[in-house]
Amino acid sequence: MSHETILTNARIVLPDGVLHGSVRVRDGRIDAIDAGASDVGEDLGGDYLLPGLVELHTDQVESHFQPRPKRFWDPIPAVVAHDAQMAASGVTTVFDALRIGSGPGENRLAGRASTLVGALVQAADSGILRSDHYVHLRCEVATPDVVDVFDDLGVSDRVRMVSLMDHTPGQRQYADIEAFRTYMVGKHNMSEGEFASHVAELHELSAAYADTHRGAMAERARARGLRMAAHDDATLAHVAESSQLGVHISEFPTTIEAARAAREAGQAVVMGAPNIVRGGSHSGNVAAAELLAAGLLDILSSDYVPASLLQAVFRIVADDAASLPEAVSLVSANPATAAGLLDRGSVSTGLRGDLVRVAPYEGASGAPVPIVRGVWREGMRVA
Template identity: 35%
Template sequence: MQNNPAVVIDGATVVFGDRLERAAVRFENGKITAIDGARDGAEIIDGRDHLLAPAFVDIHGDAFERQIMPRPGTMFPIAASLLETDRQLAANGIATAYHALTLSWEPGLRSVENGRAVVEALNTLAPRLMVDNRVQLRWETFCFEAIDLIREALAGPKRPSIAFNDHTSMLLLDPSVSLQERPFDLDPAYPAMDPATPAFADKMADRAKRAKMPVVDMVAMVRAMWERRPDVPAAIEEVARLGREAGAPMLSHDDSQVESRDFYRGRGARISEFPMNMRVARAAREAGDFIIFGAPNATRGGSHLASIGAADMIREGLCDILASDYYYPAMLLGLARLKADGVGALHELWPLVSANPARALGLDDRGTIEIGKRADLVLIDWPEGAAPAVRRTFSGGREAYRAIAAGN
C-alpha cells in the first residue's frame, strides 16, 4: 500500500452498516484510521451536504466491452480501452471491479485470444490504473480452449473469480421453451433446435455480424460446438477443480432450474448469478448461497429480459448483491430508485453494492466504513429529490476521481 498522506472528510453524512450519521472519517496509508478522531496534520475535505459511503464493489460488469468494441465488429486497442474503462469506473464510484470477461468459442470480442489480451493488459496496466481492476473468468462451458488461460489467470497477481456459463445450450434452445424455464443444460433430453434449419440460420445473423463472418460459417461453428456436448461435464469438473484449488470465488450464471444450482454448488460455486425464476432463488437462499441481480434491473424497475425484478427479490430477501451488469452508473442509480420506491433505507440497501459483494468475493478488507478497512470511499452530491452525482472516489486512500460542479 502506498504511503498516502492523512485525509479527513469532515461533515458528510456517512453510510455506516447500521445507520446514517454525520461524522468525520480519517484515512491514511490506504486505510481508515479514525471516526471523529484527530485532525492533526491531515488534509481536510469539506463533506457538508454530501453523502460519504463505501465505494462500490462490482462483482460482474461487462460494460468494458463497449470500449473495446463500440460498434459491432469494430475493435479498438485493448490498453486504451481499459484505461478509459478505469476512468469510467472511478467516475461512477466503483473502486473494485470484476470485469465479466467472456471466454467463448466465438471469434472476435469474446474469443480466448481477446480474453488473454485483456488479462495480460490488466496485469501490465495495474500500476497506472486508478481503481482495483480484476477479472471474472466468464467461461463458456463448451470452450475447452480457454482452460489453459483460466489456469494461468488463477496463478496471476490478482485472484479472479470464475463464472460458469452455457450460452451454447441457450443458443440451441427450442423456441417453444422459455429461457427462464429451460431444463438443466446437461439434461440428456434437452430440447434443442436443429441447427440445419433456416430458422436457426436467421437466429445466427446478429451473432455472425458481431463476429464479422458469414452466417453460414457461424452456423457451421455452432454445429461443431454442439457436437462437443458429451465432453462438457468433464471440462466443467476440471475448471471447478482449478477454482477450488486456487480458492477462487465461483458463480453459476442464469440458473433456470434448482438442479442447475445444486449441480454448480456441488462443485464449489456458492454464488447464483442472475437466477431466472423465484424457485431457483429460493433454493439458493435455503442453501446459503449468495444471490446476484443486476443494478440496471433495479434502476429500470424490471429486467430487460422479462425475468424477475430485482426490487421484488430484495423485498423477498432473495437478493444479496447488485452488479453493474452492462451499465456502470446503475450501481448508484439503482440504490436511488430502490430508496425512492421505499424498498429499504439507504444504510440497509448499501451493502448490496459494497459489503455483500466484497464478502462473496473473499475481499474482507473492504466494503464498509470501519477503522482498519481499506479506504475505498465515494463522496456523493445528493440533494433531496434530485439525482445523485459522484464528486470524489478514493481507492485504497488515493483520490481516483474528483469532479467540481460549475456552481462551486
C-alpha cells in the first residue's frame, strides 16, 4: 500500500542552499521538492527541515546498558531507550560503537559485548527501533582477546564498521600521561600506586599485542568489506600505518599534522561534536574548530552526547565558521558517504525520506539551542 507524507512551509536545508517550500515523500523516498508553501500537508510553520542525521560513533548504548558501575540493565530495554534518545536528537541512522577487547581493570562492558550486539541485532531486525541501527566494533588492539571476540561477533550483517583503537597511555589520545592520570584516578578512584601498576601492565600488553592485532583486525575488516577507521592518530607515522592497512576514516586525530596527513591519504576526518560545543578537547588535543577553519574536518560525531550533533551545527553557523548547508553536511551527507550509505544524507529527490524538523532557540547563555520538533524515517514519523 502506497504511503505519502507532505511537509510544507519549511526552510528546507538543501545540499547547496536553503529553500522555503515543501517536501513530498512517497513510499519512503523523497519524490518532490517544491518552492513555496503547499495547500496540503503538515505545516511546519517556517521551521528548518534537515536531512536525518547520520551518526558513525556513539557509545551511548553502553551507558544505557550499564547505567551505574557494576549495574547492568536488561539489554533490549537498554537498546530501546538508547534508540529513543538518538531519534529525539534527530539521528535517523546510528552506528553503535561497542568496545571489544578486555584489558586490566575493565568495567566488564567489553566482556559483555556479545550480549549487547545480540540485543542490537535482535531489536533492529524485529523493527521495534525508531532509527536505522548498525554496529561499529571499537577494537582495542592492545588486549589479548580482541581478535577472538571479533571472530565471534563480526559475522552479523549489522556489523558494518570497525575502528582500530590503542589507548595505551603515553601516545595517541593520552600522549599527555597526566590527562590519563586525571581520567583514571578521577573515574576509578585509583591510588597513585595502583595507577603506576596499571600503566605498567598496559604497556606490557601493548608491546605483546598491539601491532599484531592491529594487522589481524585490518585483515579481517578488508576481507568482510567493512568500513575501517583509525582512532586517535597523532603522528605522520600513525597515519602512514593506517593508510597501509586500508583505513577509510580517521576518527579523532589528535594533532593538525595527523588530520592533514589523513586527508591527503584519502581518509575522511571525524571529530567530536562535543569538542565544538565545549570549545575544545577534554584531553588537550587539537580542537575540532581549528580543523574546520583549516578545511580539514569532514564529519562530526556525537560520541558521548547525542544532542551535540545539532548543537554543533548551529554553533558553527552562529560563529560564521560555515554556512548552514555546509555545517549540516558534517552530520548527514558526509558520514553517509563515508559509511557507504549512498541512499541517504541529504534532502534530494530519490533519496530516503529521512528528515528532521528543527526550531532554533536562543538559550540563557545566548548560545543557539536547536529544538527537534519532528523526525521522519523513510517518510514515517518516529519522533
